[in-house]
Amino acid sequence: MHTHRNPERGDSSLAVALGWFSIGLGAAELLAPGQLARMIGLRDDPRVIALLRAFGAREIGTGTAILSNPDQAAWLWARVGGDALDLSMLASAMNRQDTDNARLGAAIAAVLGVTALDLQCAAQMTGRQDRARGRPRRGARRSQDVRIERAITINRSIEEVYGFWRNLENLPRFMRHLESVQVLDAKRSRWRAKAPAGMTVEWEAEIVAEREPEWISWRSLEGSRIRNSGSVRFARAPGARGTEVHVQLLYSPPAGTIGRSIAWLFGEEPDWQIRDDLRRFKQLLEVGEVAVSEGPGLRRPAQPAANPEEIRTLAGVNR
């Protein structure tokens, strides 16, 4: 790659090349799906042809989007997603009797090569966008840390608010990404969280300092896959307005920039998440429950569901 001297131009020109590649491949898939199928070792039955045509339409859409916005990382990430689809299709074809596995293998190798390029270009572009938006650069190991600060006021006494948080096993009741927190002893606890793509991560944490009922700070133990630390400060709000909760989180996302970008695609952006989590924390303390509506977000119409559990699951309160 020649991008080191002039990464800004290099980024865009690689994106443009990938955009044209998308359109070229898409055209071949749309116009000559039969020949293409045979070339990559698939049988050209109507199902395969329909699938290739659909993939072709997707490629052309992505390519056009990249060419009209070569500086936008989002469409390059869409290409990465498309590559994953292609690879899964090819890999599943390997198991069938009626395919030419040598040709399929070559096709998979080619797609893997393109995927690597797509990943590199998308990651660079995301980094560039973050810099342009003044976000901290997360290229180097040390500066990968994400720092989030949020405050909320809860109409309850400081002792009650502190006590609820200090019982760490309560945290999964309002932190959507946490599956469980298990208290091991007075200081140490084991945390289990949902990661993107249905995976889970676990780590151990210890409380490093606390002063009842004013603050708690913790950090993950050496050797944790996700290095993280945090603190929460409680203060009496003026004029009997309850308790102010100031949360500060510092963590290194899994797999650095790429992990964060993938997390973003899955709606797991930590800043939004903590805001939502704190609203739930407030609801649990003030109301004793997290209000659920039939239409959480814009994911389904505001309409009853045949099975209420379906809505509770979508709203993330089923635990």
Added chain:
Amino acid sequence: MRATCWYGTQNVQMRDVPDPGILNPRDAIVRVTSTAICGSDLHLYNGLIPTMKRGDVLGHEFMGEVVELGDGVKNLAVGDRVVVPFPIACGHCLQCEREMYSLCENSNPNAWMAEKLWGYSPCGIFGYSHMLGGFAGGQAEYARVPFADVGPIKVPDGLSDEQVLFLSDIFPTGYMAAENCGIQPGDIVAVWGCGPVGLFAIKSAYLLGAEKVIAIDRFPYRLRMAHERAGAETINYEQADVHEALLEMTGGRGPDHCIDAVGMEGHAPGIVGAYDRVKQAMMLETDRPVALRQAIMECRSGGTVSVAGVYGGFIDKFPMGAIVNRSLTLKSGQTHVHRYMRPLLGRIERGEIDPSFVVTHRMRLHEAPAAYDMFLNKEDECVKVILKP
């Protein structure tokens, strides 16, 4: 069950949807006996409120019989006859404790959407966009009512549905608009819009001691109703110069308080001068604050402009200079219905007001699509439609 569902601009359809179930411990399920179409539902019907989704169940004015209760509701029993307030409020946050129920901090699960448009989020509202919670509405056979221990009030059997249904929204809304004026003896109040909220604002202004109420609209049948049923003097803005008429009717002082019961879809009045010039520009916006602008300009110095009509986003050509230089007070808010239900029920029981006077049409729930159309186009002298499942 059958439910009135939103499917796009001027597209409302009756659909079979699943019956609602308990989702939170403090929920109640209500079998709807009467529901109504609100003027603010027409903003949804016209596609002016963002974050609607095809299939959303509409309706925020409804009442009925409690048929199921969550474990957390102790003050209601199955079989109770209740009216449900349109704002959803938890009863425990700071805003609820201050009786600012429509600002409840805990009842909008989609608060982040409202924060993007308005800075902070108000409460959730039944059947009124995902930005305001994504709650299924009450123009249906059954409705789920969250925080049922805080909102619904039991109503006596001696009163008909038509007499108490409007405690859910338009009676308290008109009442709060009048209350926000801080009416003093001798005050004259002008009300823009003679729809149901305008009519209740007129009635309420008299209940609160106004000397005279002047109603402004362009539909003769609505002005007639404001005069005959609510006791207002009237101005038809298509036939008279509102400014000249108001000066004449107030001895040259101008109305002490002005109420905007029109909202974001005001029609440009055919009057002379500056208003006509801005009229064109207003058509470029989503919110057309024609009534609001006129209410501000017409209000006497030191008076109050009270906004009951719904505005959604941003307006321009807003006469801030008049507000600052003439010490006007601007008051508004989604109605804190919970605050008013009991006192207003008391007024109904004592015979001080019979809210059923606004009803012009009684239809079956399955006729909702036709009812929306009729209400929007002011056909058949329509003022208020009640739907019965």
